[in-house]
Amino acid sequence: MTDDDFDRELELQLIDHEDLKLKPYRCSAGKLTIGVGRNLDDNGITKTEAMMMLRSDITSTRFALEKAVPGFLGFSIRRRRALIDMCFNLGLPRFLQFKQMLAAIKVGDFNRAAEEMLSSVWAKQVGQRAQTLATMMREG
Structure with missing residues (x-):
């Protein structure tokens, strides 16, 4: 054997x-x-295991957003990273409830999308994270 x-x-x-x-x-x-x-x-788990799970979760989140958000692959890297980060935190079902933000993104109004991010309960819950992601959305 x-x-x-x-x-x-x-x-x-x-x-x-x-x-x-x-x-x-x-x-x-x-x-x-x-x-x-x-x-x-x-x-617990090892750092290697945690990083393996993180990479898997990032990939799953990215693929979900490619399907759910029209034009996702055409956005700047910073905007894609902001959306992946937000969706990673919220989960896809809660992320998709940001209908006004998604409508703004659909028409390329990234300033309004950033405002919609910041005017949410989520933004109050995550604080600086929301500020950072809104800046990434706004500035691309």
Whole structure:
């Protein structure tokens, strides 16, 4: 048996014993757990794992915005980054509730889009982040 075969068989064995959970749950010992028995309370995740999840989330958010926002790929890099950052924070369903901002973006009125960003409950919640993103939207 090769090391690769050993590892694959062990993975299958552990999945069989621990199960594969894609959302956090409390294990029988009351510990917050995810994946295949990953104890988040005691072990957390590594920086490498966090960065891998971040890159995956950025990619998913970018693809969602490419589909949801007409002309997204034609916007300046700074405007795309601002929208990705905002959507990353809010999630796509809440982001799409910014109808006035999206209407302004659709007609290329980025000043009004920035104003719509700042006149929201979200802006009050995130403070400086909203100011930064609105500036990126306005200035491109």
